[in-house]
Amino acid sequence: MATNRNILTLDEFTIQEMRAFPQATGQLAGLLRDIGLAAKRVNVEVNKAGLVDILGDEGSVNVQGEEVKKLDIFANDQLMGVLRHGISCAGIGSEELDEIVLFDDEISNKSKYVCLFDPLDGSSNIDVNVSIGTIFSIYRRVSEIGKPATKEDFLQPGNKQVAAGYIVYGSSTMLVYATKRGVNGFTLDRAIGEYLLSHPNIKCPEWGKIYSVNHGNFFRYNQGVKEYITACQKKDKTNGGPYTQRYIGSMVSDVHRNLIKGGIFMYPATTEKPGGKLRLLYECNPFAFIVQIAGGKATNGEINILDVQPTTLHQRTPFFVGSIKMMEELESYLAAAKETTTNHA
Ligand SMILES: O=P(O)(O)OC[C@H]1O[C@](O)(COP(=O)(O)O)[C@@H](O)[C@@H]1O
Protein backbone atom coordinates (compact mmCIF):
# COMPACT_ATOMS: atom_id res chain seq x y z
CA MET A 1 0.00 0.00 0.00
CA ALA A 2 1.50 3.35 -1.11
CA THR A 3 2.04 5.70 1.82
CA ASN A 4 -0.24 8.72 1.93
CA ARG A 5 2.68 10.82 0.69
CA ASN A 6 2.22 9.36 -2.79
CA ILE A 7 -1.54 9.83 -3.00
CA LEU A 8 -2.77 12.93 -4.82
CA THR A 9 -4.57 15.52 -2.74
CA LEU A 10 -7.81 17.09 -3.98
CA ASP A 11 -5.94 20.29 -4.89
CA GLU A 12 -3.23 18.39 -6.79
CA PHE A 13 -5.89 16.38 -8.63
CA THR A 14 -8.02 19.39 -9.62
CA ILE A 15 -4.95 21.27 -10.84
CA GLN A 16 -3.89 18.17 -12.80
CA GLU A 17 -7.37 18.07 -14.35
CA MET A 18 -6.90 21.69 -15.46
CA ARG A 19 -4.07 20.52 -17.73
CA ALA A 20 -6.75 18.86 -19.88
CA PHE A 21 -8.27 22.31 -20.55
CA PRO A 22 -5.67 24.86 -21.77
CA GLN A 23 -8.27 27.64 -21.36
CA ALA A 24 -8.95 26.69 -17.73
CA THR A 25 -8.72 29.62 -15.26
CA GLY A 26 -8.50 27.61 -12.03
CA GLN A 27 -11.87 28.93 -10.87
CA LEU A 28 -13.45 25.44 -10.75
CA ALA A 29 -10.47 24.08 -8.80
CA GLY A 30 -10.80 27.07 -6.45
CA LEU A 31 -14.54 26.44 -5.99
CA LEU A 32 -13.95 22.78 -5.11
CA ARG A 33 -11.20 23.77 -2.69
CA ASP A 34 -13.52 26.31 -1.01
CA ILE A 35 -16.31 23.72 -0.63
CA GLY A 36 -13.77 21.23 0.73
CA LEU A 37 -12.64 23.80 3.32
CA ALA A 38 -16.19 24.50 4.48
CA ALA A 39 -16.77 20.75 4.78
CA LYS A 40 -13.65 20.36 6.94
CA ARG A 41 -15.10 22.94 9.34
CA VAL A 42 -18.47 21.18 9.36
CA ASN A 43 -16.68 17.87 9.91
CA VAL A 44 -14.99 19.18 13.06
CA GLU A 45 -18.38 20.12 14.55
CA VAL A 46 -20.01 16.85 13.43
CA ASN A 47 -17.27 14.79 15.06
CA LYS A 48 -17.78 16.39 18.46
CA ALA A 49 -21.47 17.07 18.06
CA GLY A 50 -22.39 15.71 21.51
CA LEU A 51 -19.81 17.91 23.24
CA VAL A 52 -20.59 21.27 21.70
CA ASP A 53 -23.88 23.15 21.41
CA ILE A 54 -24.54 22.02 17.85
CA LEU A 55 -27.23 19.38 18.35
CA GLY A 56 -30.95 19.99 18.30
CA ASP A 57 -33.29 22.47 16.67
CA GLU A 58 -32.23 26.01 15.89
CA GLY A 59 -35.79 27.13 16.58
CA SER A 60 -36.85 28.30 13.12
CA VAL A 61 -38.73 26.65 10.22
CA ASN A 62 -37.21 26.86 6.72
CA VAL A 63 -38.90 27.59 3.39
CA GLN A 64 -39.60 23.84 3.13
CA GLY A 65 -41.68 23.98 6.31
CA GLU A 66 -39.08 21.85 8.13
CA GLU A 67 -37.66 22.38 11.63
CA VAL A 68 -34.16 23.76 11.07
CA LYS A 69 -31.31 22.09 12.96
CA LYS A 70 -28.42 24.11 14.42
CA LEU A 71 -26.04 22.12 12.22
CA ASP A 72 -28.10 22.98 9.11
CA ILE A 73 -27.43 26.66 9.79
CA PHE A 74 -23.81 26.16 10.81
CA ALA A 75 -23.11 24.23 7.59
CA ASN A 76 -25.02 26.79 5.51
CA ASP A 77 -23.00 29.67 6.99
CA GLN A 78 -19.68 27.87 6.43
CA LEU A 79 -20.44 27.19 2.76
CA MET A 80 -21.85 30.62 2.06
CA GLY A 81 -18.92 32.24 3.90
CA VAL A 82 -16.12 30.54 1.95
CA LEU A 83 -17.90 30.99 -1.40
CA ARG A 84 -18.68 34.67 -0.78
CA HIS A 85 -15.08 35.40 0.25
CA GLY A 86 -13.59 33.31 -2.56
CA ILE A 87 -13.01 34.41 -6.15
CA SER A 88 -14.78 31.55 -7.94
CA CYS A 89 -18.53 31.97 -7.30
CA ALA A 90 -20.99 34.68 -8.30
CA GLY A 91 -23.88 33.47 -6.14
CA ILE A 92 -25.52 30.57 -4.36
CA GLY A 93 -28.81 28.78 -3.81
CA SER A 94 -29.27 26.82 -0.58
CA GLU A 95 -31.91 24.54 0.95
CA GLU A 96 -31.78 26.74 4.04
CA LEU A 97 -32.27 30.10 2.29
CA ASP A 98 -35.59 31.21 0.82
CA GLU A 99 -34.04 33.04 -2.14
CA ILE A 100 -30.94 32.86 -4.34
CA VAL A 101 -28.08 35.00 -2.96
CA LEU A 102 -26.13 37.00 -5.56
CA PHE A 103 -22.75 38.06 -4.18
CA ASP A 104 -22.67 41.05 -6.56
CA ASP A 105 -19.27 42.56 -5.89
CA GLU A 106 -16.58 43.36 -8.44
CA ILE A 107 -14.59 40.12 -7.89
CA SER A 108 -17.59 37.76 -7.60
CA ASN A 109 -19.24 39.22 -10.71
CA LYS A 110 -16.16 38.15 -12.69
CA SER A 111 -16.73 34.52 -11.61
CA LYS A 112 -17.92 32.06 -14.27
CA TYR A 113 -19.80 29.84 -11.84
CA VAL A 114 -22.75 29.68 -9.47
CA CYS A 115 -23.32 26.99 -6.84
CA LEU A 116 -26.36 25.32 -5.31
CA PHE A 117 -26.12 23.24 -2.15
CA ASP A 118 -27.87 21.24 0.52
CA PRO A 119 -25.61 22.24 3.39
CA LEU A 120 -26.61 19.34 5.62
CA ASP A 121 -28.38 16.30 4.20
CA GLY A 122 -29.96 13.74 6.50
CA SER A 123 -30.98 16.27 9.15
CA SER A 124 -33.19 13.71 10.91
CA ASN A 125 -30.01 11.75 11.70
CA ILE A 126 -27.91 14.62 13.11
CA ASP A 127 -28.85 14.11 16.77
CA VAL A 128 -28.45 10.32 16.69
CA ASN A 129 -24.89 10.03 15.35
CA VAL A 130 -25.85 8.49 11.99
CA SER A 131 -23.91 9.53 8.88
CA ILE A 132 -24.99 12.76 7.21
CA GLY A 133 -23.62 14.86 4.37
CA THR A 134 -23.40 17.97 2.22
CA ILE A 135 -24.45 18.05 -1.47
CA PHE A 136 -23.38 20.61 -4.10
CA SER A 137 -24.00 21.42 -7.76
CA ILE A 138 -22.00 23.83 -9.96
CA TYR A 139 -23.18 25.59 -13.14
CA ARG A 140 -21.40 27.85 -15.64
CA ARG A 141 -23.23 31.13 -15.82
CA VAL A 142 -25.43 31.99 -18.82
CA SER A 143 -25.55 35.66 -17.79
CA GLU A 144 -22.92 38.25 -18.71
CA ILE A 145 -19.61 37.85 -16.84
CA GLY A 146 -18.65 41.09 -15.10
CA LYS A 147 -22.26 41.78 -14.20
CA PRO A 148 -24.18 40.27 -11.25
CA ALA A 149 -25.41 36.70 -11.75
CA THR A 150 -29.09 36.18 -12.54
CA LYS A 151 -31.86 33.68 -11.69
CA GLU A 152 -31.35 32.02 -15.09
CA ASP A 153 -27.85 30.97 -14.01
CA PHE A 154 -29.44 28.74 -11.31
CA LEU A 155 -32.54 27.43 -13.10
CA GLN A 156 -30.65 25.34 -15.68
CA PRO A 157 -31.44 21.67 -16.43
CA GLY A 158 -29.19 19.22 -14.58
CA ASN A 159 -27.43 18.15 -17.80
CA LYS A 160 -25.84 21.65 -17.83
CA GLN A 161 -23.96 21.00 -14.58
CA VAL A 162 -20.19 21.51 -14.91
CA ALA A 163 -19.54 19.60 -11.68
CA ALA A 164 -21.45 18.11 -8.76
CA GLY A 165 -20.49 16.35 -5.57
CA TYR A 166 -21.08 15.53 -1.97
CA ILE A 167 -19.31 15.04 1.33
CA VAL A 168 -20.22 12.13 3.63
CA TYR A 169 -19.54 12.68 7.34
CA GLY A 170 -19.44 9.02 8.32
CA SER A 171 -16.92 6.59 9.81
CA SER A 172 -14.52 8.44 7.55
CA THR A 173 -15.12 11.75 5.81
CA MET A 174 -15.19 11.54 2.03
CA LEU A 175 -15.60 14.13 -0.70
CA VAL A 176 -16.80 12.70 -4.00
CA TYR A 177 -17.20 14.86 -7.08
CA ALA A 178 -17.93 14.42 -10.75
CA THR A 179 -17.22 16.34 -13.92
CA LYS A 180 -17.96 15.01 -17.39
CA ARG A 181 -14.45 13.44 -17.24
CA GLY A 182 -15.35 11.09 -14.37
CA VAL A 183 -16.22 10.53 -10.71
CA ASN A 184 -13.48 10.55 -8.06
CA GLY A 185 -13.54 10.07 -4.29
CA PHE A 186 -11.21 11.64 -1.74
CA THR A 187 -10.89 10.63 1.92
CA LEU A 188 -10.00 13.28 4.50
CA ASP A 189 -6.69 12.47 6.19
CA ARG A 190 -7.15 14.32 9.45
CA ALA A 191 -3.42 14.09 10.24
CA ILE A 192 -2.54 16.38 7.34
CA GLY A 193 -5.97 17.98 6.89
CA GLU A 194 -6.06 17.04 3.20
CA TYR A 195 -8.51 15.07 1.07
CA LEU A 196 -6.58 12.21 -0.58
CA LEU A 197 -7.59 10.40 -3.79
CA SER A 198 -8.75 7.11 -2.22
CA HIS A 199 -11.37 6.16 -4.84
CA PRO A 200 -10.19 7.07 -8.36
CA ASN A 201 -12.54 6.76 -11.33
CA ILE A 202 -15.60 5.39 -9.50
CA LYS A 203 -17.91 3.17 -11.61
CA CYS A 204 -21.40 2.17 -10.46
CA PRO A 205 -21.87 -1.62 -10.85
CA GLU A 206 -24.56 -2.49 -13.44
CA TRP A 207 -26.38 -4.70 -10.91
CA GLY A 208 -26.48 -4.70 -7.10
CA LYS A 209 -28.38 -6.51 -4.38
CA ILE A 210 -29.47 -3.50 -2.36
CA TYR A 211 -32.69 -1.53 -2.65
CA SER A 212 -33.23 1.62 -0.56
CA VAL A 213 -36.71 3.04 0.02
CA ASN A 214 -38.72 4.21 3.03
CA HIS A 215 -40.88 1.10 3.60
CA GLY A 216 -42.98 3.07 6.03
CA ASN A 217 -44.57 4.76 3.01
CA PHE A 218 -45.23 1.47 1.13
CA PHE A 219 -49.02 1.82 1.01
CA ARG A 220 -48.67 5.44 -0.09
CA TYR A 221 -46.66 4.62 -3.25
CA ASN A 222 -48.26 4.05 -6.65
CA GLN A 223 -48.95 0.55 -7.99
CA GLY A 224 -45.81 0.31 -10.14
CA VAL A 225 -43.51 1.20 -7.23
CA LYS A 226 -45.29 -1.22 -4.90
CA GLU A 227 -44.93 -4.02 -7.45
CA TYR A 228 -41.22 -3.27 -7.96
CA ILE A 229 -40.55 -3.24 -4.19
CA THR A 230 -42.44 -6.54 -3.87
CA ALA A 231 -40.34 -8.00 -6.70
CA CYS A 232 -37.17 -6.88 -4.85
CA GLN A 233 -38.38 -8.72 -1.73
CA LYS A 234 -39.07 -11.88 -3.79
CA LYS A 235 -35.63 -11.97 -5.48
CA ASP A 236 -33.70 -15.19 -4.87
CA LYS A 237 -30.67 -17.02 -6.24
CA THR A 238 -32.52 -17.87 -9.44
CA ASN A 239 -33.05 -14.25 -10.49
CA GLY A 240 -30.16 -12.14 -9.22
CA GLY A 241 -31.16 -12.07 -5.58
CA PRO A 242 -31.68 -12.25 -2.79
CA TYR A 243 -31.79 -8.46 -2.40
CA THR A 244 -31.42 -6.72 0.93
CA GLN A 245 -33.14 -3.52 2.04
CA ARG A 246 -30.91 -0.72 3.35
CA TYR A 247 -32.30 2.72 4.24
CA ILE A 248 -30.23 5.10 6.38
CA GLY A 249 -32.55 8.05 5.88
CA SER A 250 -29.67 10.28 4.73
CA MET A 251 -29.78 10.31 0.94
CA VAL A 252 -26.05 11.13 0.76
CA SER A 253 -25.15 7.94 2.63
CA ASP A 254 -27.76 5.73 0.91
CA VAL A 255 -26.75 6.79 -2.62
CA HIS A 256 -23.02 6.74 -1.81
CA ARG A 257 -23.28 3.13 -0.63
CA ASN A 258 -25.22 2.12 -3.76
CA LEU A 259 -22.76 4.00 -6.02
CA ILE A 260 -19.87 1.94 -4.60
CA LYS A 261 -21.58 -1.46 -4.12
CA GLY A 262 -24.41 -1.31 -6.69
CA GLY A 263 -28.04 -0.78 -5.75
CA ILE A 264 -31.09 1.39 -6.28
CA PHE A 265 -32.37 4.32 -4.21
CA MET A 266 -35.96 5.49 -4.51
CA TYR A 267 -37.87 8.41 -3.05
CA PRO A 268 -41.12 8.06 -5.04
CA ALA A 269 -44.15 10.29 -4.97
CA THR A 270 -46.59 9.42 -2.19
CA THR A 271 -50.29 10.12 -1.72
CA GLU A 272 -49.22 12.85 0.76
CA LYS A 273 -46.37 14.18 -1.40
CA PRO A 274 -47.56 13.64 -5.02
CA GLY A 275 -44.71 15.90 -6.20
CA GLY A 276 -42.09 13.91 -4.23
CA LYS A 277 -40.07 15.07 -1.21
CA LEU A 278 -36.52 15.55 -2.40
CA ARG A 279 -35.39 18.82 -4.02
CA LEU A 280 -34.48 18.82 -7.72
CA LEU A 281 -31.73 21.47 -7.80
CA TYR A 282 -29.51 20.66 -4.80
CA GLU A 283 -30.34 17.04 -3.97
CA CYS A 284 -31.49 15.09 -7.06
CA ASN A 285 -29.65 16.79 -9.97
CA PRO A 286 -26.20 16.53 -8.34
CA PHE A 287 -26.65 12.81 -7.56
CA ALA A 288 -28.18 12.12 -10.99
CA PHE A 289 -25.13 13.78 -12.62
CA ILE A 290 -22.65 11.81 -10.47
CA VAL A 291 -24.35 8.41 -10.82
CA GLN A 292 -24.93 8.77 -14.57
CA ILE A 293 -21.30 9.67 -15.22
CA ALA A 294 -20.37 6.59 -13.16
CA GLY A 295 -22.49 4.46 -15.52
CA GLY A 296 -25.76 4.37 -13.56
CA LYS A 297 -29.12 5.99 -14.28
CA ALA A 298 -31.50 8.51 -12.65
CA THR A 299 -35.12 9.44 -13.42
CA ASN A 300 -38.15 11.10 -11.90
CA GLY A 301 -40.11 7.97 -12.76
CA GLU A 302 -40.90 9.32 -16.22
CA ILE A 303 -37.83 10.91 -17.83
CA ASN A 304 -34.06 11.40 -17.29
CA ILE A 305 -34.15 13.83 -14.39
CA LEU A 306 -31.24 15.79 -15.87
CA ASP A 307 -33.54 16.87 -18.73
CA VAL A 308 -36.10 18.51 -16.42
CA GLN A 309 -36.26 22.32 -16.88
CA PRO A 310 -36.36 23.77 -13.33
CA THR A 311 -38.82 26.58 -12.58
CA THR A 312 -38.27 27.30 -8.87
CA LEU A 313 -35.32 27.07 -6.46
CA HIS A 314 -36.90 24.63 -4.01
CA GLN A 315 -39.03 22.52 -6.38
CA ARG A 316 -39.41 18.86 -5.40
CA THR A 317 -39.48 15.73 -7.54
CA PRO A 318 -39.90 11.95 -7.29
CA PHE A 319 -36.42 10.42 -7.54
CA PHE A 320 -35.04 7.04 -8.62
CA VAL A 321 -31.28 6.49 -9.01
CA GLY A 322 -28.82 3.65 -9.16
CA SER A 323 -27.35 0.70 -11.05
CA ILE A 324 -28.42 0.82 -14.70
CA LYS A 325 -29.86 -2.72 -14.94
CA MET A 326 -31.85 -2.28 -11.72
CA MET A 327 -33.20 1.09 -12.97
CA GLU A 328 -34.23 -0.53 -16.27
CA GLU A 329 -36.03 -3.27 -14.33
CA LEU A 330 -37.79 -0.65 -12.19
CA GLU A 331 -38.83 1.25 -15.33
CA SER A 332 -40.36 -1.92 -16.78
CA TYR A 333 -42.54 -2.26 -13.65
CA LEU A 334 -43.54 1.42 -13.75
CA ALA A 335 -44.42 1.18 -17.47
CA ALA A 336 -46.43 -2.05 -17.00
CA ALA A 337 -48.43 -0.57 -14.11
CA LYS A 338 -49.07 2.61 -16.09
CA GLU A 339 -50.36 0.55 -19.04
CA THR A 340 -52.64 -1.47 -16.76
CA THR A 341 -54.04 1.74 -15.28
CA THR A 342 -54.56 3.22 -18.76
CA ASN A 343 -56.28 0.04 -20.05
CA HIS A 344 -58.65 -0.02 -17.05
CA ALA A 345 -59.42 3.72 -17.32
O1 LIG B 1 -37.62 10.36 6.55
P1 LIG B 1 -37.91 10.21 5.10
O2 LIG B 1 -39.27 10.72 4.67
O3 LIG B 1 -37.67 8.83 4.59
O4 LIG B 1 -36.88 11.17 4.32
C1 LIG B 1 -35.51 10.92 4.32
C2 LIG B 1 -34.92 11.78 3.25
O5 LIG B 1 -35.04 13.14 3.64
C3 LIG B 1 -33.76 13.77 3.66
O6 LIG B 1 -33.28 13.78 4.96
C4 LIG B 1 -33.98 15.19 3.14
O7 LIG B 1 -32.85 15.94 3.21
P2 LIG B 1 -32.55 17.05 4.33
O8 LIG B 1 -32.16 16.34 5.55
O9 LIG B 1 -31.45 17.83 3.71
O10 LIG B 1 -33.79 17.88 4.50
C5 LIG B 1 -32.88 12.89 2.78
O11 LIG B 1 -31.54 12.91 3.11
C6 LIG B 1 -33.44 11.50 3.05
O12 LIG B 1 -33.23 10.60 2.01
Ligand SMILES: [Mg+2]
Ligand atom coordinates in the same frame (compact mmCIF):
# COMPACT_ATOMS: atom_id res chain seq x y z
MG1 LIG C 1 -31.20 16.90 1.87
Ligand SMILES: [Mg+2]
Ligand atom coordinates in the same frame (compact mmCIF):
# COMPACT_ATOMS: atom_id res chain seq x y z
MG1 LIG D 1 -30.52 19.58 4.19
